[in-house]
Amino acid sequence: MPSFQAMLPTMGACMTSMMEKWSEPIKRGHHIEVFKEFKSLTADIIAHTAFGSSYAKGKRVFELQQELQVIVDQLLVTVYIPGSR
Numbered sequence: 001m002p003s004f005q006a007m008l009p010t011m012g013a014c015m016t017s018m019m020e021k022w023s024e025p026i027k028r029g030h031h032i033e034v035f036k037e038f039k040s041l042t043a044d045i046i047a048h049t050a051f052g053s054s055y056a057k058g059k060r061v062f063e064l065q066q067e068l069q070v071i072v073d074q075l076l077v078t079v080y081i082p083g084s085r
Helices: 004-027 034-051 055-078
Strands: none
Touching: 004 034, 034 055
16 A cells, blocks of 8 residues: 555645646636535545546446445444344
8 A cells, every 4th residue: 555645646636637627617707516526536536546547437436335325324224233222
């Protein structure tokens, strides 16, 4: 596993890419959904540093992971495990 310091260039490149993507909408006076953009940035950094791939290429995997988390959360509410309460 790479050290945090080794990940800094990748993180910087992902952030630079995000800022470049923002420049045109900002010039036009459009709003940017910062929460959505930072969520995408985080996923992109994770994809690059952990898997050597961009978030765009692995987007479906992240979407499926979110869907799976919702299902697990719903199951945890409905399943009774003796001794858990």
